[in-house]
Amino acid sequence: MDRDFLLQLGDDALILGHRLSEWCGHAPTLEVDLALxxxxxxxxxxxxxxxxxxxxxxxxxxxxDAHEFKNCLLVEQPNGDFARTIARQFFFSTWHELLLRRLRxxxxxxxxxxxxxxxxxxxxxxxxxxxxxxxxxDGTDESRRRMVEGLDWCWRFVDELFAGxxxxxxxxxxxxxxxxxxxxxxxxxxxxxxxxGGRTGKHTEHLGHILSEMQFLQRAYPDAVW
Amino acid sequence: MLEDTIFALLxxxxxxxxxxxxxxxxxxxxxxxxxxxxxxxxxxxxxxxxASIEIHASIRRAxxxxxxGHVKITTELSPAWTTDWISAxxxxxxxxYGIAPPETAAGRLARKDEAPAICPQCGSGNTxxxxxxxxxxxxxxxxxxxxxxxxxxxKCI
Numbered sequence: 001m002d003r004d005f006l007l008q009l010g011d012d013a014l015i016l017g018h019r020l021s022e023w024c025g026h027a028p029t030l031e032v033d034l035a036l037x038x039x040x041x042x043x044x045x046x047x048x049x050x051x052x053x054x055x056x057x058x059x060x061x062x063x064x065d066a067h068e069f070k071n072c073l074l075v076e077q078p079n080g081d082f083a084r085t086i087a088r089q090f091f092f093s094t095w096h097e098l099l100l101r102r103l104r105x106x107x108x109x110x111x112x113x114x115x116x117x118x119x120x121x122x123x124x125x126x127x128x129x130x131x132x133x134x135x136x137x138d139g140t141d142e143s144r145r146r147m148v149e150g151l152d153w154c155w156r157f158v159d160e161l162f163a164g165x166x167x168x169x170x171x172x173x174x175x176x177x178x179x180x181x182x183x184x185x186x187x188x189x190x191x192x193x194x195x196x197g198g199r200t201g202k203h204t205e206h207l208g209h210i211l212s213e214m215q216f217l218q219r220a221y222p223d224a225v226w
Numbered sequence: 227m228l229e230d231t232i233f234a235l236l237x238x239x240x241x242x243x244x245x246x247x248x249x250x251x252x253x254x255x256x257x258x259x260x261x262x263x264x265x266x267x268x269x270x271x272x273x274x275x276x277a278s279i280e281i282h283a284s285i286r287r288a289x290x291x292x293x294x295g296h297v298k299i300t301t302e303l304s305p306a307w308t309t310d311w312i313s314a315x316x317x318x319x320x321x322x323y324g325i326a327p328p329e330t331a332a333g334r335l336a337r338k339d340e341a342p343a344i345c346p347q348c349g350s351g352n353t354x355x356x357x358x359x360x361x362x363x364x365x366x367x368x369x370x371x372x373x374x375x376x377x378x379x380x381k382c383i
Contacts, residue, residue, distance in 0.1 A: 006246070009367055017274075031356060031359070031367065032357075034357060034359050034360065034361070034367075035358060037358035038363055040274075041272075041274035041275075041276065041363055042272060042273055042274045042363065043275025044274045045270075045272060045275065046274070047271030048273070048274075049273060049303070109304070112304065113303040113304030114303055116306045117270075117273055117303045117306040117307075118273055120308075121273060121363075121383070124358060124383075125383070127358070128358050128359070131358075133363040190325070194354070
């Protein structure tokens with residue numbers, strides 16, 4: 001498998017896993033706190049496996065600079081409020097599940113093994129996010145307003161997910177997203193021009209801030225171990 | 227036979243997070259491959275399971291303690307672990323410990339959603355999910371509407 005593609009898979013999971021870990025101790029309820037930490041943990045585990053196929057996972061996670069990361073822009077976006085985090089998770093996990101299913105059934109045995117494991121976990125992520133989209137969208141005026149804002153904020157980063165070969169996943173994704181939004185009583189966000197660049201290492205300003213925190217220890221004390 | 231010896235040995239090694247069941251009952255010890263060196267093949271429950279390192283270490287300790295220091299431990303992901311590999315005695319021990327065991331694949335196939343868990347305290351099926359995620363990656367949080375006790379349920383994957 002193409003190394004850049006393995007980095008994409010690993011970096012998406014790593015960066016989103018890190019973002020979710022930022023919620024630890026800050027989520028609206030204890031149950032949600034546990035859920036987001038669990039999602040992050042699954043993603044970190046997947047990142048370790050995918051990056052491990054591309055090289056030394058720790059070296060790749062801790063020693064690369066922002067322009068060498070291949071994650072999509074959506075996953076590096078700040079958490080915002082809970083609704084925006086849910087919007088990001090909903091768009092991403094719905095796509096992630098479809099992608100992993102394709103890889104699980106693909107020709108590369110090593111990638112298929114990781115994808116086959118990860119897809120079971122991500123199916124839970126997608127369901128969790130979809131349930132919250134419905135709960136917030138179909139909730140109070142305030143939760144609905146926030147859910148709409150969250151979806152709008154994230155919408156511009158969606159097109160990037162379907163670049164290249166992944167374009168084939170779009171129809172099923174569109175259908176699934178429309179289904180959940182209909183259940184939530186929400187409309188699809190208005191058409192916007194998609195922002196891309198993450199896959200070629202051109203990131204938003206947020207990634208550098210994530211790395212400065214995530215990589216600090218290994219930068220200050222290279223190859224330190226527990 | 228080395229294979230039987232190792233399986234019997236690992237049958238005495240508890241899961242670090244759910245110490246009432248052993249690694250073999252949890253279904254994460256896949257096989258013993260005879261060769262030079264012999265290998266124990268294990269598989270993680272969840273990709274990011276933080277217990278993976280401790281599981282590896284406790285298998286190492288058990289092997290070394292039994293004079294089987296030459297046996298290699300290999301982690302393989304495929305086929306992916308499923309809760310169907312939890313043995314029948316393992317399920318019973320989970321229930322006795324207060325964790326509702328997972329449904330089997332056959333039970334799951336019949337419906338899209340998971341059926342209500344059976345309360346491990348009072349046996350009632352009148353239960354509700356509190357959160358899809360619980361105290362470890364492999365469990366969800368439920369409560370019993372009959373006896374009002376909260377409990378963990380093994381997620382079916």
